[in-house]
Amino acid sequence: GEDVEQSLFLSVREGDSSVINCTYTDSSSTYLYWYKQEPGAGLQLLTYIFSNMDMKQDQRLTVLLNKKDKHLSLRIADTQTGDSAIYFCAERKTGANNLFFGTGTRLTVIP
Amino acid sequence: SQTIHQWPATLVQPVGSPLSLECTVEGTSNPNLYWYRQAAGRGLQLLFYSVGIGQISSEVPQNLSASRPQDRQFILSSKKLLLSDSGFYLCAWSVQQGRHEQYFGPGTRLTVT
Numbered sequence: 533g534e535d536v537e538q539s540l541f542l543s544v545r546e547g548d549s550s551v552i553n554c555t556y557t558d559s560s561s562t563y564l565y566w567y568k569q570e571p572g573a574g575l576q577l578l579t580y581i582f583s584n585m586d587m588k589q590d591q592r593l594t595v596l597l598n599k600k601d602k603h604l605s606l607r608i609a610d611t612q613t614g615d616s617a618i619y620f621c622a623e624r625k626t627g628a629n630n631l632f633f634g635t636g637t638r639l640t641v642i643p
Numbered sequence: 644s645q646t647i648h649q650w651p652a653t654l655v656q657p658v659g660s661p662l663s664l665e666c667t668v669e670g671t672s673n674p675n676l677y678w679y680r681q682a683a684g685r686g687l688q689l690l691f692y693s694v695g696i697g698q699i700s701s702e703v704p705q706n707l708s709a710s711r712p713q714d715r716q717f718i719l720s721s722k723k724l725l726l727s728d729s730g731f732y733l734c735a736w737s738v739q740q741g742r743h744e745q746y747f748g749p750g751t752r753l754t755v756t
Binding site for chain 1 (some may be wrong): 653675677687689692694699702733735737742743744745747748749750753
C-alpha cells in the first residue's frame, strides 16, 4: 500500500507489555522512527532504527524490524499509566526530505 | 541545545478572518522546516516544508500558505479561514543531512467558529 498503517487502538493493563505494530511502504527506507504524543502536546521522538538493524533496545523500549515484510514494532515493557498516549511510526523514504507518518495508535493503560 | 517554539498556543478565529502562526527554532542553522495539521487528535497531514529561506514546497492544495523569511522562522498564513481549517497545527525541524529525524514544537490549537 501507499500509506504507513497502524492499528488505531490498543489497551493493556499496567505492568504488562505493550506491542504496537506498523507496516511501512518503502522497502528501501533508510530510517524508521517511533514518536509519542501526549494529549495536547507535540510529538516526542522516542527512538529510531536504521534499516540494516533487526532490533534495537533502549531501556523499556524494544524496536523490531522485519524488512522483508516491511513491518516495524515497538514493545514497551512494564507498561505504566504514563505511557498512555498516541504512538506514531514514521519512515524516511529514499530521496525524500520529509518523513511519512502512520495514522497513530492510541495506547490506553488500565490501572 | 535546540529548541522550537510555536505561538500562539491556542487561537479562536471567525470564518473569513486571516491567520498567522509562527514557528521559530533556536540552536541550529539551516534546518529543514515543516508544517503539519492534525485533525481530531489523529494522523498528521504534511502541509508545507522548506529546505531554505524562501524555498517552500506545498504538499496539499488548500486555503493556507507558508513563508520562511529568515533561516529559523517559518510562518503559516491564511487570508480567509474556513471551518475546515480547524485543527492542531504542528511545526517541526530536522537537520538537512543524516537521519532526518524531526523535532516537533508544542503545537497551536486553532478553532474556526
